[in-house]
Amino acid sequence: ILNVEQSPQSLHVQEGDSTNFTCSFPSSNFYALHWYRWETAKSPEALFVMTLNGDEKKKGRISATLNTKEGYSYLYIKGSQPEDSATYLCALQADRGSTLGRLYFGRGTQLTVWP
Amino acid sequence: GAVVSQHPSRVICKSGTSVKIECRSLDFQATTMFWYRQFPKQSLMLMATSNEGSKATYEQGVEKDKFLINHASLTLSTLTVTSAHPEDSSFYICSAADIGRGIGYEQYFGPGTRLTVT
Numbered sequence: 293i294l295n296v297e298q299s300p301q302s303l304h305v306q307e308g309d310s311t312n313f314t315c316s317f318p319s320s321n322f323y324a325l326h327w328y329r330w331e332t333a334k335s336p337e338a339l340f341v342m343t344l345n346g347d348e349k350k351k352g353r354i355s356a357t358l359n360t361k362e363g364y365s366y367l368y369i370k371g372s373q374p375e376d377s378a379t380y381l382c383a384l385q386a387d388r389g390s391t392l393g394r395l396y397f398g399r400g401t402q403l404t405v406w407p
Numbered sequence: 408g409a410v411v412s413q414h415p416s417r418v419i420c421k422s423g424t425s426v427k428i429e430c431r432s433l434d435f436q437a438t439t440m441f442w443y444r445q446f447p448k449q450s451l452m453l454m455a456t457s458n459e460g461s462k463a464t465y466e467q468g469v470e471k472d473k474f475l476i477n478h479a480s481l482t483l484s485t486l487t488v489t490s491a492h493p494e495d496s497s498f499y500i501c502s503a504a505d506i507g508r509g510i511g512y513e514q515y516f517g518p519g520t521r522l523t524v525t
Binding site for chain 1 (some may be wrong): 516
């Protein structure tokens with residue numbers, strides 16, 4: 293089992309604040325890194341899939357960076373809005389092995405944005 | 408993005424009974440479906456991987472005779488919890504992927520099923 297750590301566990305910010313959280317993973321097993329946003333009672337929504345060291349991806353006010361050599365990824369939200377409130381999950385897709393596509397999830401960062 | 412449905416969203420059953428959970432990819436063909444389980448304050452943990460038309464691959468520690476998985480078509484996979492016990496109470500969620508996409512393909516998740524065994 294590969295250990296994927298996310299921090300902080302939870303975060304409360306005011307509307308308009310920018311925020312970021314971290315996902316760390318064992319770099320030796322890296323294949324791809326996935327970020328999901330998971331709102332209560334809904335399906336986790338894929339945000340980014342990142343594969344290359346130094347990758348930076350952006351979707352609206354949300355962006356992510358990847359460092360595969362040191363084993364971490366950052367997710368940034370610029371100008372947080374109440375609708376950004378959700379749990380953000382990262383998942384490591386490890387080397388191709390017996391279970392292609394297997395994801396190892398962190399516990400998530402629960403973000404609450406207050407109006 | 409692709410849509411995956413999961414039914415039921417919530418089920419309560421008595422100890423010793425069996426429960427079937429369905430996972431459907433609505434607008435794409437899923438060569439592979441994954442079943443995860445999440446206990447309170449824990450991460451999503453993979454239980455098994457199923458490829459259409461073949462037997463599921465179970466993760467270490469997951470009893471294949473207790474958690475029966477069938478992936479009979481490219482749009483439907485089912486998880487049956489047989490002879491459920493209170494310790495099987497958990498949140499079960501499926502995802503679907505088209506493995507043929509290659510590196511970095513996305514998995515699309517259903518909304519999950521909350522199982523409570525009394």
